[in-house]
Amino acid sequence: xxxxxxxxxxxxxxxxxxxxxxxxxxxxxxxxxxxxxxxxxxxxxxxxxxxxxxxxxxxxxxxxxxxxxxxxxxxxxxxxxxxxxxxxxxxxxxxxxxxxxxxxxxxxxxxxxxxxxxxxxxxxxxxxxxxxxxxxxxxxxxxxxxxxxxxxxxxxxxxxxxxxxxxxxxxxxxxxxxxxxxxxxxxxxxxxxxxxxxxxxxxxxxxxxx
Amino acid sequence: xxxxxxxxxxxxxxxxxxxxxxxxxxxxxxxxxxxxxxxxxxxxxxxxxxxxxxxxxxxxxxxxxxxxxxxxxxxxxxxxxxxxxxxxxxxxxxxxxxxxxxxxxxxxxxxxxxxxxxxxxxxxxxxxxxxxxxxxxxxxxxxxxxxxxxxxxxxxxxxxxxxxxxxxxxxxxxxxxxxxxxxxxxxxxxxxxxxxxxxxxxxxxxxxxx
DNA sequence: AAACTCTGTTTCCAATAGTGAACCGACCCA
DNA sequence: TGGGTCGGTTCACTATTGGAAACAGAGTTT
Numbered sequence: 001x002x003x004x005x006x007x008x009x010x011x012x013x014x015x016x017x018x019x020x021x022x023x024x025x026x027x028x029x030x031x032x033x034x035x036x037x038x039x040x041x042x043x044x045x046x047x048x049x050x051x052x053x054x055x056x057x058x059x060x061x062x063x064x065x066x067x068x069x070x071x072x073x074x075x076x077x078x079x080x081x082x083x084x085x086x087x088x089x090x091x092x093x094x095x096x097x098x099x100x101x102x103x104x105x106x107x108x109x110x111x112x113x114x115x116x117x118x119x120x121x122x123x124x125x126x127x128x129x130x131x132x133x134x135x136x137x138x139x140x141x142x143x144x145x146x147x148x149x150x151x152x153x154x155x156x157x158x159x160x161x162x163x164x165x166x167x168x169x170x171x172x173x174x175x176x177x178x179x180x181x182x183x184x185x186x187x188x189x190x191x192x193x194x195x196x197x198x199x200x201x202x203x204x205x206x207x208x209x210x
Numbered sequence: 211x212x213x214x215x216x217x218x219x220x221x222x223x224x225x226x227x228x229x230x231x232x233x234x235x236x237x238x239x240x241x242x243x244x245x246x247x248x249x250x251x252x253x254x255x256x257x258x259x260x261x262x263x264x265x266x267x268x269x270x271x272x273x274x275x276x277x278x279x280x281x282x283x284x285x286x287x288x289x290x291x292x293x294x295x296x297x298x299x300x301x302x303x304x305x306x307x308x309x310x311x312x313x314x315x316x317x318x319x320x321x322x323x324x325x326x327x328x329x330x331x332x333x334x335x336x337x338x339x340x341x342x343x344x345x346x347x348x349x350x351x352x353x354x355x356x357x358x359x360x361x362x363x364x365x366x367x368x369x370x371x372x373x374x375x376x377x378x379x380x381x382x383x384x385x386x387x388x389x390x391x392x393x394x395x396x397x398x399x400x401x402x403x404x405x406x407x408x409x410x411x412x413x414x415x416x417x418x419x420x
Numbered sequence: 421a422a423a424c425t426c427t428g429t430t431t432c433c434a435a436t437a438g439t440g441a442a443c444c445g446a447c448c449c450a
Numbered sequence: 451t452g453g454g455t456c457g458g459t460t461c462a463c464t465a466t467t468g469g470a471a472a473c474a475g476a477g478t479t480t
Contacts, residue, residue: 057438057460060459067275069277102388120389181308263431433468438465441461450454
């Protein structure tokens with residue numbers, strides 16, 4: 001063995017890097033994912049556009065897929081790299097929580113303009129905040145300023161008709177069944193325009209990351 | 211193919227991923243990293259064991275590196291995949307996006323058990339995935355296996371009545387206006403128990419960090 | 421300027437990835 | 451038993467990658 005090699009090995013070790021290109025357990029991983037979804041090679045071929053034979057060889061570590069191939073894989077299978085790489089992936093199981101809220105049984109928070117009913121408020125530590133709102137406001141002037149909060153908001157009209165004012169757009173008229181998704185740090189405000197007060201369902205993300 | 215698969219496919223599409231292989235901006239990214247460290251191609255060659263020429267071609271998108279090559283890159287440069295993939299720095303300080311979906315105008319994804327209508331699917335990169343579902347299933351047996359996916363789910367019954375089966379609890383009967391929040395990696399399945407097919411609104415979190 | 425050096429690109433070729441077709445069980449089903 | 455299908459592997463061939471060396475451009479030095 002040429003001295004050169006030892007040199008490099010020494011350097012490599014000294015630099016605290018992984019020995020070398022690791023065994024590439026990508027094949028096993030792929031197979032695992034495939035089987036756990038009960039996909040056949042043909043299924044995966046359809047989804048990814050890669051040949052059945054190619055997939056077989058990848059799974060058996062007979063070839064090292066091209067990066068475009070990897071891309072086709074992650075696109076086609078709807079997974080992301082981490083998922084492909086992390087070996088067995090023991091999920092952090094925050095499993096099995098649930099929180100039921102019967103119609104009208106939420107926690108009420110009245111304000112002059114809105115009457116909120118918080119849903120699923122037994123559950124702490126959740127990543128979304130759902131609430132039903134009766135929109136009392138009838139004109140934009142009733143708001144002293146824009147409503148805004150970090151994150152994103154999804155909203156669907158359950159009853160009546162509303163007008164949605166937003167900071168950067170023209171007002172929008174929404175009827176029952178219409179829905180909208182928007183960045184909630186953009187100023188927004190709702191008013192009822194129907195005979196009766198409108199009712200909307202909103203779901204906000206919790207601003208705090210991850 | 212199990213119903214679960216269609217579920218996931220629908221979710222995948224909803225999550226705003228690009229349909230197929232994107233332009234592969236990996237070259238630009240590599241160059242960016244290299245320059246920001248003031249490395250020459252030769253330096254990188256030393257570190258990674260890849261030929262200078264190869265590196266040049268990768269940076270100019272003239273070839274799609276083999277996965278082993280990519281591994282050598284991430285090992286040699288001491289970076290991780292995400293770093294290599296995150297598009298050239300576009301930190302989404304997104305503000306003021308919005309996406310309106312009128313009643314019935316969502317993207318339909320029928321499955322044997324559910325008929326999904328994805329809402330706000332114009333908007334990519336969002337943290338929640340809202341969709342309306344007509345629950346066709348009438349009995350638990352129609353599901354070949356539990357539906358499950360990373361993250362959390364909020365659900366409200368819009369019309370009809372459903373029974374919610376979950377892996378760890380007794381089935382729950384939900385009527386119009388009732389809502390529930392649960393960890394969606396707990397197996398779950400919905401069936402209609404009303405005269406007509408029930409309709410529910412669901413909002414899922416996107417599990418994957420980016 | 422010529423000679424040298426340091427950079428990144430291009431060329432050419434050997435090595436290897438990707439493909440369709442053939443092949444091989446295993447499992448129906450009559 | 452003799453077809454049929456279905457899932458996966460292997461084969462033969464083509465397309466593409468990866469490496470050594472040659473090339474090209476921009477400074478430096480003399």
